[in-house]
Amino acid sequence: xxxxTRPPPTTGLLLTGGGARAAxxxxxxxxxxxxxxxxxxxxxxxxxxxxxxxSAGAINAAALACGADDFxxxxxxxxxxxxxxxxxxxxxxxxxxxxxxxxKWLGLLSLxxxxxxxxxxxxxxxxxxxxxxxxxxxxxxxxxxxxxxxQGHLQALAVTASSYSSGHHVTFFEGDEQLQPWxxxxxxxxxxxxxxxxxxASSAIPFMFPAMPLDIQGRTEYFGDGSMRQTAPVAPAIxxxxxxxxxIGAGRMHEPRGTTEAGASHGYPSxxxxxxxxxxxxxxxxxxxxxxxxxxxxxTLSLVPPEARQASALRxxxxxxxxxxxxxxxLAAQHIGALPAAVRTLLGGIGVSSSANDIxxxxxxxxxxxxxVYTRELMKLGYAxxxxxxxxxxxxxxxxxxxxxxxxxxxxxxxxxxxxxx
Numbered sequence: 001x002x003x004x005t006r007p008p009p010t011t012g013l014l015l016t017g018g019g020a021r022a023a024x025x026x027x028x029x030x031x032x033x034x035x036x037x038x039x040x041x042x043x044x045x046x047x048x049x050x051x052x053x054x055s056a057g058a059i060n061a062a063a064l065a066c067g068a069d070d071f072x073x074x075x076x077x078x079x080x081x082x083x084x085x086x087x088x089x090x091x092x093x094x095x096x097x098x099x100x101x102x103x104k105w106l107g108l109l110s111l112x113x114x115x116x117x118x119x120x121x122x123x124x125x126x127x128x129x130x131x132x133x134x135x136x137x138x139x140x141x142x143x144x145x146x147x148x149x150x151q152g153h154l155q156a157l158a159v160t161a162s163s164y165s166s167g168h169h170v171t172f173f174e175g176d177e178q179l180q181p182w183x184x185x186x187x188x189x190x191x192x193x194x195x196x197x198x199x200x201a202s203s204a205i206p207f208m209f210p211a212m213p214l215d216i217q218g219r220t221e222y223f224g225d226g227s228m229r230q231t232a233p234v235a236p237a238i239x240x241x242x243x244x245x246x247x248i249g250a251g252r253m254h255e256p257r258g259t260t261e262a263g264a265s266h267g268y269p270s271x272x273x274x275x276x277x278x279x280x281x282x283x284x285x286x287x288x289x290x291x292x293x294x295x296x297x298x299x300t301l302s303l304v305p306p307e308a309r310q311a312s313a314l315r316x317x318x319x320x321x322x323x324x325x326x327x328x329x330x331l332a333a334q335h336i337g338a339l340p341a342a343v344r345t346l347l348g349g350i351g352v353s354s355s356a357n358d359i360x361x362x363x364x365x366x367x368x369x370x371x372x373v374y375t376r377e378l379m380k381l382g383y384a385x386x387x388x389x390x391x392x393x394x395x396x397x398x399x400x401x402x403x404x405x406x407x408x409x410x411x412x413x414x415x416x417x418x419x420x421x422x
Contacts, residue, residue: 008398009318010155012242013048013064014234017055017227018250018283019205019367021328023375025060025248026075026082027382028322033075035386035393038402046071047397049155050242052171054226054233055283057250058159058202062140062194065157068148081139082379087370089135091127091209093340098127124210126346127368129200136196145194149175156240157194160226161201164211169229171236172198172214182239186229189239190216202226205367206282207275227283234290238317244396248382249287249323251280270351276329276363283367294319320396324378325385331377333362338371 015025036047046068053061060078067074087093148154156175163170169187173179174194181189192198201212201223211222237245269277298316301309309315336344336352344352347368352361369375386393394401 009243010049010241011047011397012050012052012237012240012245013061014237014245014247015051015053015057015061016233016248016250016283016287017057017203017225018328019056019203019208020085020332020369020371020375021250021283021366021378022056022060023082023085023378024250024324024328024382025057026078026375027379027384028248028386029060029064029075029382030079030379031383031386032393033072035390035402036397036399037072039394039399040402041397041399046153048246050158050175050237050240051154051156052158052160052236052240053202054160054230055203055205057248058226059136059140059199062142062157062159062199065154066141066144066148068153069151077139079379081135082375083372085370085372085375087340087343087368088131090132090370091129091368092131093343095342098340098342098346125204126208127343129204129209132203133196133200136199140196140199142194142196145174155179158189158236158240159194159198159202160230160236161198161204161212161214161223162226162228162230163216163221163223165221167229169226169231170216170223171239173236173240175240179240184232184235187231187235189236205279208368225282227286230286232290233287234294234317234319242317243315244318244320246396247287247291247319247321247323249321251283251324251328270361272347272351272361272364275350276361276366279364279367291319291321318396320389320392322382322386322389324381325388326381328378329363329366331362331381332366332369332374335369335371335374335377336362336365338373339365339369343368 015022032047048064051061051065053059063078064071064074067077092098145154145157149156154175156173156179158171158173158175160169160171162168167186171187171189172192172194173181173189174192179191181191183189197212197214201214202225203209204211204224206224206228211224213220214223234245234247294317298319301314301316304314339347347361347365352365393399
């Protein structure tokens with residue numbers, strides 16, 4: 001095939017996990033939609049043939065995939081949800097509900113497991129996320145997915161979850177019939193029709209939300225957040241055929257050397273600080289390592305002669321990574337007071353304070369702050385960070401430079417957002 005007529009490479013999108021932090025991804029997606037429109041490329045088909053997601057990123061991924069025939073409209077609908085978020089849309093936040101779930105956990109810590117066994121208390125999670133299913137049914141029209149695949153608007157949607165039962169990290173995918181599942185050490189892929197149960201399982205933050213039962217290979221296993229034990233976050237998009245991948249993270253990939261956050265505590269860590277550190281290990285570290293590994297592989301392949309590379313199955317994969325330029329736990333610390341009173345009291349019991357200087361407590365709160373005062377700030381940051389990489393984005397997609405006078409600009413995000421009730 002002549003190089004001038006070669007079709008553009010298959011593009012994949014990876015949206016990572018992080019609870020309320022996933023609002024950052026929405027700001028990036030909105031900037032992409034604006035840049036695409038300004039460049040005149042908006043009449044092209046959906047820019048992402050393959051969409052993969054984990055945790056809250058799986059929810060955003062599914063919502064985007066279910067609107068693959070109109071990328072701009074799909075992005076606007078997702079923006080409409082995240083800009084007006086309230087915690088009660090995700091988990092029960094009234095006093096009685098929090099007492100039924102979270103207070104039971106704290107009671108076990110104080111009373112001991114012996115008494116708990118005697119009383120037959122079996123708490124499943126700190127919070128009850130049953131409201132999330134109702135939101136998903138409004139936000140994510142999964143019934144559209146098979147038709148979009150058949151019509152060629154989408155090649156595949158994949159969401160990942162971690163099995164508490166088997167210890168395996170499982171990627172569930174729905175897409176083109178030619179796609180085949182794969183098996184690797186401690187991880188595998190399963191072709192299934194994506195359901196709301198898959199999204200609830202993938203986004204079940206450990207300890208915070210209850211595990212979800214899913215049928216897999218003829219048996220029922222209980223699954224939690226897909227970021228757990230995720231050793232290769234980029235891999236599903238590659239297995240599904242992506243030749244270039246946009247990765248949108250929900251936390252800084254690297255911290256500047258020698259920096260210390262103002263207000264950082266040097267005393268013994270609180271339970272909240274330990275939990276926040278554990279969350280960062282679950283949601284952020286694997287992605288950084290996998291991206292570094294991918295870049296090393298690409299660099300190695302660039303040293304292989306073209307004829308030798310063509311004779312093997314190895315191929316470079318172009319990566320574009322957009323991640324927060326600011327610490328999201330610092331932003332969250334400024335808005336802890338926006339959490340529902342009952343949840344704020346619950347987290348206060350393990351060391352989260354309402355002080356704007358409580359950066360360590362903010363790390364844990366940043367995953368649960370489904371409040372518009374926080375999500376809008378993350379969206380604004382995502383939009384601005386994407387525009388900082390404008391040239392790289394245009395090059396990645398092969399979009400022409402925007403027409404003068406129609407360029408996307410940071411202030412545009414505020415002017416474009418109109419509340420959209422779904």
